Amino acid sequence: MSPKKCYENPPHGVDPSTLAGALIVIEGSDSSGRSTQVRFLSEWLEQKGYAVTQTGLTRSQLVGNAITAAKQGNILSPRTMSLFYATDFYDQMENVIIPSLRAGYIVLADRYFYTLMARDLVRGANPDWVESLYSMALVPDAVYFIMASSKNLVERTLSAHNSLDYWESGMDIGISRDWYESFVRYQKALRAEYNNLQKKYGFEMIDANRSINSVQRILRTRIESVLENLYASV
Amino acid sequence: MADNTIPGTLVAVEGLDGSGKSTQIHLLHQWLLGLRCKVFFSEWNSSAIVKGATRKGKKKQLLTPTTFSLIHATDFADRYERQISPMLKAGYIVLCDRYSFTAYARDGVRGCDPVWLRKLYGFAKDPDVTLYFRVPLETALGRILDGRTNLKYFEAGMDLGLSSDIYESFRLFQQMVMEHYDKLAEEFHFVIIDATRPIPVQQETIRSIISKKIDLAAYTQRLMR
Numbered sequence: 001m002s003p004k005k006c007y008e009n010p011p012h013g014v015d016p017s018t019l020a021g022a023l024i025v026i027e028g029s030d031s032s033g034r035s036t037q038v039r040f041l042s043e044w045l046e047q048k049g050y051a052v053t054q055t056g057l058t059r060s061q062l063v064g065n066a067i068t069a070a071k072q073g074n075i076l077s078p079r080t081m082s083l084f085y086a087t088d089f090y091d092q093m094e095n096v097i098i099p100s101l102r103a104g105y106i107v108l109a110d111r112y113f114y115t116l117m118a119r120d121l122v123r124g125a126n127p128d129w130v131e132s133l134y135s136m137a138l139v140p141d142a143v144y145f146i147m148a149s150s151k152n153l154v155e156r157t158l159s160a161h162n163s164l165d166y167w168e169s170g171m172d173i174g175i176s177r178d179w180y181e182s183f184v185r186y187q188k189a190l191r192a193e194y195n196n197l198q199k200k201y202g203f204e205m206i207d208a209n210r211s212i213n214s215v216q217r218i219l220r221t222r223i224e225s226v227l228e229n230l231y232a233s234v
Numbered sequence: 235m236a237d238n239t240i241p242g243t244l245v246a247v248e249g250l251d252g253s254g255k256s257t258q259i260h261l262l263h264q265w266l267l268g269l270r271c272k273v274f275f276s277e278w279n280s281s282a283i284v285k286g287a288t289r290k291g292k293k294k295q296l297l298t299p300t301t302f303s304l305i306h307a308t309d310f311a312d313r314y315e316r317q318i319s320p321m322l323k324a325g326y327i328v329l330c331d332r333y334s335f336t337a338y339a340r341d342g343v344r345g346c347d348p349v350w351l352r353k354l355y356g357f358a359k360d361p362d363v364t365l366y367f368r369v370p371l372e373t374a375l376g377r378i379l380d381g382r383t384n385l386k387y388f389e390a391g392m393d394l395g396l397s398s399d400i401y402e403s404f405r406l407f408q409q410m411v412m413e414h415y416d417k418l419a420e421e422f423h424f425v426i427i428d429a430t431r432p433i434p435v436q437q438e439t440i441r442s443i444i445s446k447k448i449d450l451a452a453y454t455q456r457l458m459r
Contacts, residue, residue: 011300012345062296063305066287076283077315079357083308084284090300132353136300 004101008135011094016138019101022230023138024223025112025203027194028146029187030168031156032208033215037146038110040216041223045106050227053100056110060091071167078123078172085116086133093138101138106227113137114201118193122186123173142226143203144219145194150187152209154180242322243448244359246333248415249367250408251389252377253429254436258367259331261437262444266327271453274321278332281312292388299344302388306337307354314358322359327453334358335422339414343407344394363447365440366424368416371409373430378404 004016004023026041028034042052058064067084076084100107113134120130148156157164164179166172170186171179198205206218245262247255259275266273279288288305291297297305321328334355341351378385379401387393390400391407419426425443427436444450 009347009350011298012347013299061294062291062301063287066284076312079315080284080308080312083304083311084287087287087301087304087308090298090304091296094298094300095296126357129353129356132350135350136347 005139006136007139011090011136014094014098019098020104021101022106022227023097023101023109023140024106024226025109025140025143026146026219027111027114027143027203028208029148029153029190030165031153031160032146032148033156033212034146035110036212037215037219038108041219042108044220045108051105053096053105053107054110055092055096055107057085057115058088060088060095062091063088078120078125082116082120082125082130082133089113089116089134090136097138109140112140112143114143114194114197114203118190118197121193122170122189141230142223143201144222145198145203145205146208146215147205148208150184150191153187154183240322240359241325243327243453244318244322244330244361245327245444246330246335246361246364247367248332248335248364248424249429250369250371250374250412250415252374253367253369254377254433255365255367255429256331257433258365258427258436258440259329262440263329265441269450270455271327271450272325272455273327273329273453274317275329276313276318276331278336279306279309281309284309284312292386295387295393297388297393299341299346302344302393303337303341303346303351303354310334310337310355310358325453327448330361333361333364335364335415335418338418339411342414343391343410360422363443364422364424365427365443366415366419367427367429369429371405371412375405375408
């Protein structure tokens with residue numbers, strides 16, 4: 001079992017080498033079906049006898065509500081938003097992910113800091129600044145990126161909500177006054193950032209332009225082999 | 235980051251709790267207003283939007299050194315991008331009661347990586363003048379503890395587990411913060427003010443420093459109100 005580590009120095013008081021369990025991250029755009037996949041994976045893992053903790057973004061007790069409130073008003077600068085999200089991320093990491101791993105759980109993360117990074121980069125953040133901001137993050141045991149075309153995403157969003165979300169359409173950036181146009185161009189820009197991040201952080205891309213079940217089958221096969229390796233030496 | 239194209243001037247004050255820096259920056263502010271200078275004042279940990287989350291985190295003791303640091307950086311970024319930076323671009327003198335150095339000192343004591351901290355605040359311009367109000371530890375402690383009966387958990391550095399006695403913890407914490415400040419004073423060329431001197435004497439020194447560093451006539455408002 002390879003010891004856990006952080007990308008650079010760990011946060012104060014954290015010794016990643018003492019952690020067990022597995023951190024598995026599912027990344028993907030809004031409406032890519034990601035959350036459904038996480039739910040199915042969680043059930044499946046528990047059936048197999050693994051204890052599972054689910055985590056995600058904007059769920060922290062600390063700033064989760066403040067972020068939601070700030071998004072309603074759209075009054076924060078992009079940097080303030082990034083820092084709010086970073087606070088939320090580390091709060092989850094230190095108070096949920098790390099204690100769960102220490103107890104030997106499998107942590108299924110419905111998104112990780114890669115999403116936050118991509119959003120910041122699309123909004124013009126300095127890449128070195130963002131990279132340093134998240135440099136204390138734990139390196140996951142596996143990252144799967146569920147990737148859908150922007151045409152597919154727009155269809156799924158519309159059929160689920162009958163409207164496009166302000167933030168998911170990147171309306172704050174002012175790409176276009178037309179929401180559809182803005183959505184498509186914003187998702188494309190995000191996709192380009194994810195591709196860069198994929199090269200840097202090495203996540204596995206999974207094509208979401210297929211049925212939910214077939215995406216789930218691919219995920220299970222890959223996660224099974226990750227877990228076999230992790231527990232092989234035990 | 236030095237940027238000579240920005241017309242404004244940034245003045246920061248730093249020092250321990252009880253060093254008297256807030257009193258002095260208030261008097262400096264009043265004097266500049268009296269001279270009809272374009273001046274703006276901003277205080278550490280005061281952004282209306284971020285404050286709620288900070289208060290909650292502190293009250294419930296949810297904060298780790300990392301999230302403590304990030305939430306203060308969030309507050310700073312909000313004030314910096316919406317007020318401090320635009321004011322500097324518009325040619326104001328901006329007075330800051332505490333700046334990034336407060337984070338370097340306090341978060342440094344809490345164990346945050348100094349390099350990480352400096353990158354975190356890397357978007358902010360270095361002050362043109364940083365006044366460091368230096369007092370002996372006992373003086374600062376006396377000023378805080380005399381008028382107050384209760385110290386707050388994070389203020390006293392209780393999260394560091396230095397002592398289970400809140401007063402002893404505060405004392406040890408302030409001592410460590412002071413050691414950090416003394417190192418920062420060299421690294422960032424602080425102007426050291428002897429904060430044991432009488433209030434008006436300190437203020438006279440500060441006004442003289444500011445008049446020498448800043449061409450105050452250039453900041454005078456041309457339009458009569």
